[in-house]
Each structure stands twice: as structure tokens, then as C-alpha cells.
Amino acid sequence: MLNTRQPVLRNFWYAALPVAKLDEGPKPFRLLGQDIVLFLDAAGQPAALEDRCCHRTAKLSKGWIRNGHIVCGYHGWEYDGTGKLVNIPQFPFEQAVPDARARSFHAKARYGYVWVCLGEPIDDIPDLPYEDDLTFRRIHQFDELWRCSALRMMENSFDNAHFAFVHKGTFGDIDQPKPEKYELIETHYGFVADTIVPVRNPPQAARITGTSEPWTRRKMRNAWFMPFCRTMDMEYPSGLRHVIFNSATPVDDGSIQLIQILYRNDREEDCSTEELIAWDKAIIEEDRGILESTDPDAIVDMGRKLEMHMPSDRPGMLMRKRLNALLEAHGEHEVPR
Ligand code: FES
Ligand SMILES: [Fe+2]
Structure with missing residues (x-):
């Protein structure tokens, strides 16, 4: 079975990497052929976004974290954990940030790991008593x-x-x-x-x-x-x-x-x-x-x-x-x- 050709597989949770690794900063991961970036949001919870800045397409995983937002390493555009664009540092203070976002995915911490679901979960993360x-x-x-x-x-x-x-x-x-x-x-x-x-x-x-x-x-x-x-x-x-x-x-x-x-x-x-x-x-x-x-x-x-x-x-x-x-x-x- 070629996993990336079966869309239904996107509707399950998968363990990606240890949560502790996100203390070092954002991390890239590839799940079912989809490049994502994982980081800890303002509440300290894992967030998963498409690993692409919506400005000039740089990988967000090349950037860093500032107050729970991910900062693109190319021109500093900043996204929150839901993928919403929240800051364009080149704009004058009074200019509103356009309504734009990076695609976001479900992410959760469980058993010391970050789990990600790219679609809508069919079932919960396996229960380990x-x-x-x-x-x-x-x-x-x-x-x-x-x-x-x-x-x-x-x-x-x-x-x-x-x-x-x-x-x-x-x-x-x-x-x-x-x-x-x-x-x-x-x-x-x-x-x-x-x-x-x-x-x-x-x-x-x-x-x-x-x-x-x-x-x-x-x-x-x-x-x-x-x-x-x-x-x-x-x-x-x-x-x-x-x-x-x-x-x-x-x-x-x-x-x-x-x-x-x-x-x-x-x-x-x-x-x-x-x-x-x-x-x-x-x-x-x-x-x-x-x-x-x-x-x-x-x-x-x-x-x-x-x-x-x-x-x-x-x-x-x-x-x-x-x-x-x-x-x-x-x-x-x-x-x-
Ligand atoms: S490509 Fe990300 S800020 Fe320009
Ligand atoms: Fe074996």
C-alpha cells in the first residue's frame, strides 16, 4: 500500500517526535508526504503548521520562536499556533496585518510525544493504560x-x-x-x-x-x-x-x-x-x-x-x-x- 495515495490515512493520529525536542525550537517533520513544522505555542502546547511561509514560501522550520509564535527566518513574518499571520515587521505600526494564514493541523501531546492528525480524526490516540x-x-x-x-x-x-x-x-x-x-x-x-x-x-x-x-x-x-x-x-x-x-x-x-x-x-x-x-x-x-x-x-x-x-x-x-x-x-x- 502506498500510504500517500490513500487520503483516509490522513484521518488518524500519528506520533511524530518527543515533545522535549520542541524546547530547542521549531522542528520540521514529514507525515504522509506532507512537510510540517512543529513548535510550542503561546500556551506551551504543540502546534503543527504546513512548513511553508505564505510570503515567499520559505520553510517556517528555518525560523525561530518568539512568545509562542513562529517567526519566518526569511523576512520575519510571524504566525501564531493556529497558523494566523500576526505580524509583518516591515509594516508601519498603524498598518493592519492582512488576514492570511499558514495551513494548520491537529496536534496534541501524549505519552511524551507530539501527535499529529492531518485530516479529521476517525479515532482517538491509542489508549495506553x-x-x-x-x-x-x-x-x-x-x-x-x-x-x-x-x-x-x-x-x-x-x-x-x-x-x-x-x-x-x-x-x-x-x-x-x-x-x-x-x-x-x-x-x-x-x-x-x-x-x-x-x-x-x-x-x-x-x-x-x-x-x-x-x-x-x-x-x-x-x-x-x-x-x-x-x-x-x-x-x-x-x-x-x-x-x-x-x-x-x-x-x-x-x-x-x-x-x-x-x-x-x-x-x-x-x-x-x-x-x-x-x-x-x-x-x-x-x-x-x-x-x-x-x-x-x-x-x-x-x-x-x-x-x-x-x-x-x-x-x-x-x-x-x-x-x-x-x-x-x-x-x-x-x-x-
Ligand atoms: S518568506 Fe517568510 S517572511 Fe518572507
Ligand atoms: Fe522482530
Whole structure:
């Protein structure tokens, strides 16, 4: 699926970047091929505007912030958080500023990230109950550009047949290629997929899993939030929960901003942030290596390309079926390359 050709995808919220990055000043971001600028408005809330000054088209992200307004770096025109032009410094004091604006988009802060919706939101930002649960801490793990499509990343998130191969260097076992089955429950926002997976537990994972046994088990409850977010809630026999949230934010047709937030029901002294990042980094680099080799024109129409469906492909198939239904409900069809 080529994301930029499916207008309905503009009607979802996507995590863009950590709110803290906006303390440094305005930041450019590309979402579904649309260049935007993000900044903090006069109330300290995130604002998203088209990254174009309506004077001579300079990118507003080249400018700076003054009293919660974004100042264009070319001739100093100033816009507020709604995109309204509020100052032209070359005008005499008594001359009114013309009624002009930069296009604005919905923006919100949630879970430490700026979320943006380019159209009218169909659904709310995914609800992460761990956020308000005091037994969990939140760790900002990754926020990086990957050269793969958002749908391929999402399919991979529910595909446990890749563990034995892609993750043979970390938790996977090449001698156990037969994946466990998922129980799937459809929800209004996507689905929940439950399974239990035996995993290798090398010494560097002992504090992650809470055991030094060479093998352990993950009870996994994964949730898919249409179109490109998921949570992977892993519970180990030690009682430790390692819950990963990902947003495969579609930058354009061939790249995503891969965002990963971790929730853990332990404390820093049990397992340091540094350790948690190092272990999960090794795992996502394995995924990244293979995902960046896949075709970004990832189909939703199951008939278009041949795939020999394995039982472990069921979540991916359901995902594509739901996305196809979404496109059809909005009068869209997949546009082949
Ligand atoms: S191009 Fe922005 S002020 Fe002139
Ligand atoms: Fe993986």
C-alpha cells in the first residue's frame, strides 16, 4: 500500500517526535508526504503548521520562536499556533496585518510525544493504560527513520514466524522454526492477539526477563491500533512486564519514523534504562535489517501478489482485510504502482 495515495490515512493520529525536542525550537517533520513544522505555542502546547511561509514560501522550520509564535527566518513574518499571520515587521505600526494564514493541523501531546492528525480524526490516540498505572515506568527508547513501509513494519509486529530467523542473534532459536498460534480478538480499533512464546534468555537478557535460566517464556498480549500503532505486552514468569509501544509513523511511501516507548513494572535499580535500551536496540536492529529489504508497496489487496499463508500470517491477513475495508468504506481503492 502506498500510504500517500490513500487520503483516509490522513484521518488518524500519528506520533511524530518527543515533545522535549520542541524546547530547542521549531522542528520540521514529514507525515504522509506532507512537510510540517512543529513548535510550542503561546500556551506551551504543540502546534503543527504546513512548513511553508505564505510570503515567499520559505520553510517556517528555518525560523525561530518568539512568545509562542513562529517567526519566518526569511523576512520575519510571524504566525501564531493556529497558523494566523500576526505580524509583518516591515509594516508601519498603524498598518493592519492582512488576514492570511499558514495551513494548520491537529496536534496534541501524549505519552511524551507530539501527535499529529492531518485530516479529521476517525479515532482517538491509542489508549495506553500503563501510562496511568503507577507500577509502570515509561522509557523513551527509539525515534529514528527507517527505510521501510509502515504496513510491513506492522505485519512484522505480529509475525512470530520471523523470531527463529531474524532474531537468532538475540532471543530466537533457529532450531524452533514452528511458531506458536495466536488467539485473535477483533476490536473497533484493530485487534488483540494473545500467544505464549518460548525464548532464549542469554546472560545479557537476565535482568530484562528477571531470570538467569537459559530459556524462558513470554506471555504476549499484542494489540494493533489501526493503521500503524501496536503494543506488545510481554509478561515473563518472574512477573516482569516489558511492554513495548510502537508507532510506525508514515513519513512517505518508503519510510517511517520508528517510535518505541517502553513501559516496565520495575525500577531503575532493577534494570537500568541503558541496559533496556541496549537489549531492545539489538533486537530492533535485527528487524530493521530485514524490513529495510522489503518492498514498500506492501499490499492490502490479498489477491494482488502471491503469498503462501502460514498459520502465523493470520494477524497480517486480518490487518490487511481491515485496512482494505477501511479504504473501501471511504471510496478508495489501492493504487498499484
Ligand atoms: S518568506 Fe517568510 S517572511 Fe518572507
Ligand atoms: Fe522482530
